[in-house]
Amino acid sequence: MPLILETIVTTLSPAGELHLVPFGLIGEEDGYVLAPFRPSPTIVNLETNPCFAASSPRDIRVIAGTVTGRRDWPTVACDAIAGRRLADSFGHAEFEVAAVEDHEVRPRFRGRMVHSAAHAPFIGYNRAQAAVLEAAVLSTRLHMLEPEKVLTEMAYLAIAVGKTAGPREREAWGWIEDKVAAALGPEARILGRDDR
Ligand SMILES: Cc1cc2nc3c(=O)[nH]c(=O)nc-3n(C[C@H](O)[C@H](O)[C@H](O)COP(=O)(O)O)c2cc1C
Structure with a gap:
C-alpha cells in the first residue's frame, strides 16, 4: 500500500468559488495522486481548473468541520497556482494536474508539486x-x-x-x-x- 497523507484540499469551481474538503493524497514515486469518488465537486473543479492546494491544518476542527457542514475556514491566496489554501496550517503544497487516469468510480488526478512551504513548527503528535x-x-x-x-x-x-x-x-x-x-x-x- 502507498503512503497516504490526509490533507485539506482546496480547488476552484468553474465559477471561481472555493471548495475546501479533506482528501488523502496518495504518495507515488513522482508525486501525489488525488482520487475523489464520483460524483464529486472536486472532480468537476479539477476538470475546469486543473490545479489544487493541499494543507495540513493545525486545528483538527477543520477536518471534523468539513465533514459536518462547517466549511467556512480562513484561506489565503496560493503562491504558484490560481487558487487558495488554508490560512492556518503546518504547511501546504500546490499542485498542477499533470495527468488524469479516468475511471467510472474513482478517477485519479496526478499532481505535480509546483510549490511547498512550512508555516508553523510541528512539535508533536496528538x-x-x-x-x-x-x-x-x-x-x-x-x-x-x-x-x-x-x-x-x-x-x-x-x-x-x-x-x-x-x-x-x-x-x-x-x-x-x-x-x-x-x-x-x-x-x-x-x-x-x-x-x-
Ligand atoms: C481525512 C479524510 C480523507 C478523505 N479522503 C478521501 C479521498 O481520498 N477520496 C474521497 O473521495 N473522499 C475522501 N474523503 C471524504 C471526502 O472528504 C468527502 O466525501 C467530501 O465531501 C468529498 O469532496 P467532494 O464533495 O468534492 O467530492 C476523506 C475524508 C476525510 C475526513
Missing part, C-alpha cells in the same frame, strides 16, 4: 487529533460500513480523545459524535454521554 481524523473518515463512510463496526471503532477512538484532547479536539469530536448519532443512534455519543 492521539486525540489522530482519533478525530479516524472518526471523521468513518463518518464519511456510514453508508458503506456495518453500524456495529462504526460504533465499536468510535468507542475505541474515544479513549484517546478522553485522555489527550484539548478544547479544540473535544469540540471536533463532539461534531463527529453528533453526525454518527444522527445516523446510527445515541450509542454513538460516547463522550457526550459522560459530559451530561
